[in-house]
Amino acid sequence: MVAVAGVAGSGKTTLGRALAKTLGAPLLDLDTMTNPLLDSLPAEALGGHWLASPHRATIRDGRYAALLTVAVDVVATAGTAVLVAPFTAELQKDDAWNRLRTVADVRVVHLTGAPDLFAERRAARGADRDRHRAPDGPSTPPSIPVISVDAELTTEQQLLRVLVALDRRSPVEAPNPLFAAGFDAVLFDIDGTLADSTASVLRSWRRFATEHGIPAKAVADNHGRPARHLIDLLLPADKAEAGLARITAIEIEDAVTVRPTPGALDLFGSLPDSRRAVVTSCSAPLARARMAAAGLVTPPVTVTADDVRTGKPDPEPYLLAAERLGVDPARCLAVEDAAAGIRSALAAGCTVLAVTGTSAAAELKEADLVVDGLDRVRFASRDARIHLIVGPGNGVERSY
Incomplete structure (x- = not known):
């Protein structure tokens, strides 16, 4: 069972629906289940709107009791469910969390983000209930294990990250001609490829x-x-x-x-500086900042927006990186996450490995191979050339 948590305006309902559809699981949304009944009750009977009622705590307990009671039946019959609610109390390790875990083994997806983003979204949707909602209090980090997802991301980008975290991975396309090729160097994009920025x-x-x-x-x-x-x-x-x-x-x-993408530290770190370069649309100071935040060492050969006259999708950035490494771009593997970068690398003559996260696989189809994480592959050295192989998790082979 998966629980999608977040404050009002975080996009938890939208993500919950997308996740339920992808997993083929029933969706149980706290608002959908309980709001119609509560909205039909006269405010005077509750001492005000139910969100601002002096009985708010009791109402809250009743809403969650209804959600969990239905969830028990759904999980017993369907095997799983996607639950959507703020789960504010459940995010802390107390009785509320224990009650949630009695329904089934649960993975919690927690949508995080800046308060001003959530306020903007609530203002834009203009829902009547938001007029009665108490202002968000100080954010308390969860004390339970969660899959943390940034609300700034699109729903598709969020879904891609959640599926990886749930180990719902896409199979690596093998055999693929790319696995039979050998390369002199690997040229990495930063944003969305090495760094989840x-x-x-x-x-x-x-x-x-x-x-x-x-x-x-x-x-x-x-x-x-x-x-x-x-x-x-x-x-x-x-x-x-x-x-x-x-x-x-x-x-x-x-x-x-910024944090590293899955597998980035191991894959990037498995190559010596003489066989790797970074090719980014960032400025040099921003590239260094994001690499450092992701725990990655900026290599000597780094091509940034400051080094070229024409950026991606023009081939100039990748041509310059190959030139600085002293290798033929046709004997280079480029690792990218966006269509503009893929086109830049292909135009330079490189072979391209694309990773999802910023874009879905369908948007990266121009690449020679698409994977859902850099932890799905690794590098091996044979005959003085770099070979890409299917890797178990984050495994790497250092044999240079």
Whole structure:
């Protein structure tokens, strides 16, 4: 059984529905089950709206009792369920958590995010119940094991991460011609490939957009392209330099939230500096900040937006990385997570391994192979060349 938790406006219902559909599991949403009844009761009978009622604690206990009672029957007949509720008390190791665990073995997905994001979403949906909701209190970290997912991500991006955490993995396509090839070097993208920075990118551009009164959606439509490309689209020419400096500052400040993607530390660390490079649309300072936050050492050969005239999807970044390593780009494997990066690497003559997380597999189909995590593969050295092999979990083979 999976429980999706989060405060109002975190997107837990949307994620819960997507997860239930993907898993083929019944969906039990606390609001859907209990709100129609509570909304039909006269406010005077409760001493005010049920969310603000002096009986709020008792009402809360009754709502969760109804949810768990139904969940017992559903799990007994269907075998599993996806439960959606704030689960505020259940996130702490107390009686509420113990009651939830009596229903079935449960994995908790916890949606986290900035309070201003949740407030914006509640204001945008204009639901009557939000007028009676008490302001969010200080956030208390869960004391139970959770799968933490950033609410800045799209529902599809959240779902991709949850499925990996639940070990609902996509099979690696084998045999694939890529596994028979040998490479002189591996060229890695950073954002979404080595570093799970997608939420940081979205959060940073949302804040930038709020400051400048412009749509934030543009960043999602242009993932993998340099910041200057977005700035030129969003701001007039006379404000471009100041805008670029501002978004860089915001992104560097937020870089502390970045973590490595599954398998990135082992896969990247299994190669010597002479056989690896980083090719990113970040500026050099931002690339260093995100690599450091993800626990990755920036290699000597690092191509950033500061080093090229034309960024991805142009081939220039990958051509320059191969040149600096002294290898033929046709004998390089590029590791990417976005369509723009894949096209850049292919145009340079590289073979491409793509990883989902920022985009679903269908959006990465131009790559030679798509995996749902870098922990699905590893590198081995044979005949002085690098070979990609299917790996058990995070296993690596260091034989250089």
